[in-house]
Amino acid sequence: MQPDSTKRSNKIHFCTILALAAGLLIMLTGCNAISPSSSSAKSGASRDDVPFNVAVFYYDYSDNYISSVRTSLTQGLVSAGIPYREYDAASNQSTQNAQIDSALNENISLLIVNIVNSGSSNATDAICMKSYRAGIPVIFFNRPVEDNGDEGVILNYYDNVAFVGTDPAEAGHLQGQLIGEFLLENYEKTDLNGDGKISYAMFKGEAKNAEAIYRTKYAVEDANSYLTEAGYPELYYFNQNAVDNYQLDLTGKWSLTAVQDYMLTNLAQYNEEMGNMIELVICNSDTMAEGAIRALQTYGYNLGTDDSIKIPVFGVDASIPGRQLIAENKMTGTVVQDAGAMAECILHLSKNVAEKKDMLAGTEKYSWDKEHDLRNKFYMHYSLYDPSVKPLTPAADTDISGSAASDSSASESVSD
Numbered sequence: 001m002q003p004d005s006t007k008r009s010n011k012i013h014f015c016t017i018l019a020l021a022a023g024l025l026i027m028l029t030g031c032n033a034i035s036p037s038s039s040s041a042k043s044g045a046s047r048d049d050v051p052f053n054v055a056v057f058y059y060d061y062s063d064n065y066i067s068s069v070r071t072s073l074t075q076g077l078v079s080a081g082i083p084y085r086e087y088d089a090a091s092n093q094s095t096q097n098a099q100i101d102s103a104l105n106e107n108i109s110l111l112i113v114n115i116v117n118s119g120s121s122n123a124t125d126a127i128c129m130k131s132y133r134a135g136i137p138v139i140f141f142n143r144p145v146e147d148n149g150d151e152g153v154i155l156n157y158y159d160n161v162a163f164v165g166t167d168p169a170e171a172g173h174l175q176g177q178l179i180g181e182f183l184l185e186n187y188e189k190t191d192l193n194g195d196g197k198i199s200y201a202m203f204k205g206e207a208k209n210a211e212a213i214y215r216t217k218y219a220v221e222d223a224n225s226y227l228t229e230a231g232y233p234e235l236y237y238f239n240q241n242a243v244d245n246y247q248l249d250l251t252g253k254w255s256l257t258a259v260q261d262y263m264l265t266n267l268a269q270y271n272e273e274m275g276n277m278i279e280l281v282i283c284n285s286d287t288m289a290e291g292a293i294r295a296l297q298t299y300g301y302n303l304g305t306d307d308s309i310k311i312p313v314f315g316v317d318a319s320i321p322g323r324q325l326i327a328e329n330k331m332t333g334t335v336v337q338d339a340g341a342m343a344e345c346i347l348h349l350s351k352n353v354a355e356k357k358d359m360l361a362g363t364e365k366y367s368w369d370k371e372h373d374l375r376n377k378f379y380m381h382y383s384l385y386d387p388s389v390k391p392l393t394p395a396a397d398t399d400i401s402g403s404a405a406s407d408s409s410a411s412e413s414v415s416d
Helices: 005-011 015-033 039-043 064-080 093-104 121-134 168-190 210-229 256-269 286-298 320-327 339-354
Strands: 054-058 084-088 110-113 138-141 161-165 199-204 280-283 335-337 367-369 374-379 382-384 411-413
Touching (some): 054 064, 064 084, 064 339, 093 121, 110 339, 161 339, 168 210, 168 280, 199 210, 199 256, 256 286, 286 320
Parallel strands (some): 054 110, 199 280
Antiparallel strands (some): 084 411, 335 382, 367 374
């Protein structure tokens, strides 16, 4: 996986990391001396005398989906007899960088990273350069590690690096299908003011995150395709004066609170009394959907009772809280993001490293990014959530509170 020199010079910026460490002159010298495309880069430092152990870095323990991945991965590492340490960055990239530095100083054998600055090639490059110097592999997961449109800048440049995630567009397409099919069956009931059109609110989790970008895009586009093919008008955004047809969580945390606050403000101006009530709510995650539902409940909607009007609310993840809201008739639908499958793939790669195999050995069973010919970028598939079937692995339903330590800096488990 050696880089095209032009791509490297245009898009890889790891020299900036050296500048912070040793000044401009040393930076320029270092860039020539330790290029990952050189033979020395491919070998790295020898760590054969270090007992195998891993460090797992989570962007935020409080994220519901990440909590499920953490539960599954922790159980897998313990079952495999792999000692591990885990860290919570609490949505702070500087904190995560410091945690990685600390782990590298403690003879960690493998980094497993849920990066904070999603979709940032620069942030990913800095971590890859540190791991290259230490001579250890890196497995990134869940949150995109390259700028949208720059696929391969990192993953096709460094050796011993992999990414386990999802196809960003898939969730958006499935959510659009879910919404479109629902509206075709419930159009008149959803059209509260009877104007023949459906107004919607959209909540986006993170500005540069490819998952958020494509969920926001295709959920509406695909739903509109269902509607127009059946002779209905397209959805229209509730605030016709808005520049963007979504409201963004400015913290990038896909936050329940952010959506709840947005929705309370919206409902003060857009409601049944004014004849312009928001008739449909689309969210990039179940956590955000829960925030929207709490706001709606403040106004008497979505209480789950026979006499309460239910505004359709759709999410993504099929999280435990999301499934519970659907069971209580407070939320309409969601898309499954299988935490157990993601953890299993990460564990497979980790075992390969532990057994001194090629990291990608035996990965033919996983889907990978064929569009960009990245065999080290694995996709776990989304699926529609069917309330009559439990689609997630049992590990993904385990209560996180009793399965792993939750210290804000690090916790350690060494299996027998």
